[in-house]
Amino acid sequence: MKAMVFAAGLGTRLRPLTDNCPKALVAIAGKPMLEHVILRLKAAGFDHIIINIHHFGQQIIDFLRLHENFGLRIDISDEREELLDTGGGIRKAACFLDDNEPFLVHNVDIVSDLDLRLFYEAHIRSGALASLLAGERKTSRYLLFDGTQRLCGWENRKTGEVKSPYPDFQPGHYTAYAFGGIHVLSPRVFQWMNKWEGKFSIIDFYLSIAAQTEIRAYCPSRLQWMDVGKPETLAAAEKIMDSRYAKNR
Known part of the structure; x- marks a missing residue:
């Protein structure tokens, strides 16, 4: 099974921790974020991982070499010349991902107790083009789904901006979920993606095709998850890891 880890981000919200290292190597509970994600993917049965790099990319390459790729096949999608955002990053990695096998994409700064294997298998059963981890969480930006959990739009409640492929779209008629990364x-x-080039957001891409194909929410119950975007969130992320460890003992 294949997975891609987004590790190319600048980590600006984590400064000063990212002034001299990539966000992916910032430690949570004594281990770099990237190591936590790789080990979780490995435990779930993923044996081929693609990691994109940009900010202090050589440090990530050296880290993987030091740990002998954690016994996995790991390929690097190198974005050091140009950071391509989430959609562009996936498209650039097509040489590793474009075959007959679905693949999972995981932001390096997401901490959760999600069962990755169950998520992957649920996607296969659904027949959807893409399945997005989603749930109820306070944020300013929401994905909007209909009664069948199909993506229909996006809303920024702070600015009032709305995006949807449907004319006369009314956000209030849909269920709002935060995207889980x-x-x-x-x-x-x-x-x-044939007509998409360079740098682009995967969410903008999903919204552009949502009326023509199935982009669906995956909403497991009692899920703990958060993105480690700021230094003060590191302690909260450790609590999720502690509860995950207790659950799996």
Whole structure:
């Protein structure tokens, strides 16, 4: 099974921790974020991982070499010349991902107790082009889904901006979920990306095709998850890891 880890971000919200190292190597509970994600993917059965790099990218390469790729096949998608955002990053990594196998995408700064294997298998059963981890969490930006959990729009409640492929879209008629930073995609997604080039957001891409194909929410119950975006969130992330450890003992 294949997975891609987004590790190319600048980590500006984590400064000063990221002034001299990539966000992916900032430690939580004594281990770099990237190590936590790789080990979770490995435990779930993923044996081929693609990692994109940009900010202090060589440090990530050296870290993986030091740990002998954690016994996995790991390939690097190098974005050091140009940071391509989430959609562009996936498209650049197509040479590793575009075959007959669905693949999971995981932001390096997401901490959760999600069962990654169950998520992957649920996506396969759904037949959707993409399945997005989503749930109820206070944020300013929400994905909007209909009664069948199909993506229909996006709303920024702070600015009032709304995006949708549907004319006369009314956000209040839909269920609002926060995006969890983990998704599973069918390799068919690359056929839809033919006209997209360079840097682009995967969410903008999903919204552009949502009326033509199935982009669905995956909403497990009693899920703990958060993105480690600021230094003060590191302690809260450790609590999730502690509860995950207790659950799996």
